[in-house]
Amino acid sequence: MRAIIRKELADHFSSTRFLIIISLICMISFLGAHLASQGIKEALSAGSHELMEGRAFLLVFTATGAFFPLTVFLALFGPLLGLVLGFDAINRERAQGTLSKILSQPIYRDEVILGKYLAGLITVAITLSALMILLGALGLIGAGVTPTPEELLRLLAFWILSLIYIGFWLGLAIVFSIIFRSVATSALASAALWILVAFFLPVLGQALAQVLTPAADSQRPTYQELADRDLVNQLVAKVSPTGLYNQASQTLLDPTNRGSSEAFQMAVSSRVNRILLNHFRGGLSFGQSLALMTPELLILAGFTLATFIAAYLAFVRQEVRSI
Amino acid sequence: MTNTENVVETNNLTKRYGRETVVSGLNLLVRAREIFGFLGPNGAGKTTTLLMLLGLSEPSSGEARVLGLDPVKEPLKVKSQVGYLPENMGFYGDLTAQENLEYVAELNRLTHVQEIMAETLKLVGLWEARDRLVGTYSRGMRQRLGLAEVLIKKPKLIFLDEPTLGLDPEGIATMLDLIERLPREKGLTIILSSHLLHLVARVAHRVAILNRGHLLALGSIEELAQEAGLEPNLEEVYRRYFRADSQEGLT
Numbered sequence: 287m288r289a290i291i292r293k294e295l296a297d298h299f300s301s302t303r304f305l306i307i308i309s310l311i312c313m314i315s316f317l318g319a320h321l322a323s324q325g326i327k328e329a330l331s332a333g334s335h336e337l338m339e340g341r342a343f344l345l346v347f348t349a350t351g352a353f354f355p356l357t358v359f360l361a362l363f364g365p366l367l368g369l370v371l372g373f374d375a376i377n378r379e380r381a382q383g384t385l386s387k388i389l390s391q392p393i394y395r396d397e398v399i400l401g402k403y404l405a406g407l408i409t410v411a412i413t414l415s416a417l418m419i420l421l422g423a424l425g426l427i428g429a430g431v432t433p434t435p436e437e438l439l440r441l442l443a444f445w446i447l448s449l450i451y452i453g454f455w456l457g458l459a460i461v462f463s464i465i466f467r468s469v470a471t472s473a474l475a476s477a478a479l480w481i482l483v484a485f486f487l488p489v490l491g492q493a494l495a496q497v498l499t500p501a502a503d504s505q506r507p508t509y510q511e512l513a514d515r516d517l518v519n520q521l522v523a524k525v526s527p528t529g530l531y532n533q534a535s536q537t538l539l540d541p542t543n544r545g546s547s548e549a550f551q552m553a554v555s556s557r558v559n560r561i562l563l564n565h566f567r568g569g570l571s572f573g574q575s576l577a578l579m580t581p582e583l584l585i586l587a588g589f590t591l592a593t594f595i596a597a598y599l600a601f602v603r604q605e606v607r608s609i
Numbered sequence: 610m611t612n613t614e615n616v617v618e619t620n621n622l623t624k625r626y627g628r629e630t631v632v633s634g635l636n637l638l639v640r641a642r643e644i645f646g647f648l649g650p651n652g653a654g655k656t657t658t659l660l661m662l663l664g665l666s667e668p669s670s671g672e673a674r675v676l677g678l679d680p681v682k683e684p685l686k687v688k689s690q691v692g693y694l695p696e697n698m699g700f701y702g703d704l705t706a707q708e709n710l711e712y713v714a715e716l717n718r719l720t721h722v723q724e725i726m727a728e729t730l731k732l733v734g735l736w737e738a739r740d741r742l743v744g745t746y747s748r749g750m751r752q753r754l755g756l757a758e759v760l761i762k763k764p765k766l767i768f769l770d771e772p773t774l775g776l777d778p779e780g781i782a783t784m785l786d787l788i789e790r791l792p793r794e795k796g797l798t799i800i801l802s803s804h805l806l807h808l809v810a811r812v813a814h815r816v817a818i819l820n821r822g823h824l825l826a827l828g829s830i831e832e833l834a835q836e837a838g839l840e841p842n843l844e845e846v847y848r849r850y851f852r853a854d855s856q857e858g859l860t
């Protein structure tokens with residue numbers, strides 16, 4: 287299997303499309319990080335130290351300035367990296383006639399599919415690490431903030447979360463590369479699913495929520511109506527890998543985040559007294575954030591595992607005559 | 610291994626895809642160090658049989674023994690000793706011939722890769738062209754590189770599926786010359802599957818004739834000719850067996 291991983295890694299890192307997508311991701315992330323660190327610097331000089339206590343460094347990755355923060359960017363375009371690394375994993379080899387050659391060597395079929403999956407995952411891991419280290423360095427230089435140990439832990443957890451999220455898309459793309467004979471078809475199918483899940487599902491969730499829980503007075507929805515709407519929204523988000531990733535990464539990288547539902551904000555602002563509200567303002571500890579995002583993390587990991595198992599079974603069960 | 614030992618033995622080997630029977634009750638015997646011609650029209654079941662012998666496809670019923678091993682139970686042991694040149698052998702066009710060969714060697718977990726590679730590349734006459742991208746290779750060179758990839762694992766038995774298809778006359782001559790030398794020089798057994806009779810007749814010691822999954826005849830060309838009362842000419846023999854089978858199929 288080591289031979290397959292080595293070969294696939296060499297292919298990934300020398301391929302033009304990987305280079306293109308990496309330069310794209312790097313350019314946009316750098317722009318985002320640059321704008322974010324400018325914002326942080328201004329906020330620091332304006333004297334809002336207290337507000338940013340313990341999360342200044344994290345803001346390099348999450349601040350919504352004039353541009354995407356890394357979290358949103360990875361949620362939307364990270365999938366593209368996974369898809370690009372996997373959409374032709376099997377059908378390209380089939381088309382060029384190398385698959386039957388590999389399978390007639392003394393290796394198990396499992397090794398082929400596992401080797402390709404792992405090579406893709408390693409590529410994603412290296413890319414993510416490089417990107418986050420570069421962004422962190424940019425934050426250090428640009429904003430002059432240093433990370434606390436807890437912030438580093440949060441970033442590490444975010445790295446793992448992102449790897450699982452992009453791993454889902456990698457597995458999905460490999461499944462497509464097995465079931466579709468044509469490379470073009472699997473590329474199109476991957477892209478279609480990506481656009482559906484990353485861009486349309488959130489909108490669909492909101493539309494669904496409004497249809498299912500119509501507000502009597504659309505200008506002033508009641509607490510109950512908002513709570514119902516939140517429920518539908520969150521259910522939709524929980525079946526979407528992108529929704530899950532968004533929720534989990536917000537919880538992880540923003541210590542003040544404790545589920546930002548509209549109903550919650552309304553409850554806090556209208557019903558809870560000021561003392562309690564002040565009590566709420568302090569950030570959560572790393573352990574608390576981790577506990578808060580565990581359900582999302584587990585569901586997401588389940589999705590990722592499911593696509594890998596699907597790829598594995600589809601490949602191992604395929605008749606060789608059709609290979 | 611003595612000369613008379615059977616390298617391949619099948620017992621009622623059968624393969625069905627759904628309702629369609631592709632190989633039906635095949636009983637084959639291939640002896641050590643012979644070139645065994647595997648004849649039949651396209652779709653006769655030749656490739657399917659080879660895949661079953663390699664353990665790449667599971668028989669629906671019946672069994673096979675390859676080098677004394679059961680390909681269903683020990684596919685890895687079989688594949689490490691048996692080389693297979695598929696009909697349309699593919700390569701990584703963006704790698705050089707040497708890199709392609711190296712990958713196959715790695716998959717076989719070979720040691721002393723560099724020496725074996727040099728030896729094999731020289732044998733098939735590609736040593737000078739080893740650093741060229743395979744994408745720039747001619748059909749004949751690709752086919753010889755395919756043979757090199759098969760030979761690098763030092764197999765005892767090789768399956769060649771239509772190895773001369775699409776080659777020019779000179780390419781065919783080089784290929785057949787190589788095929789003829791292998792049993793003598795390397796002690797190899799070769800199963801040569803083809804529908805090009807005159808080529809098989811040139812190199813094969815014994816042949817099997819296959820049609821619609823059935824074995825029509827098995828033996829040396831002389832034996833088969835004698836049985837049918839014909840001149841020892843493979844084309845005559847083939848046509849005779851074939852016509853008999855086709856008429857049977859019609860009635």
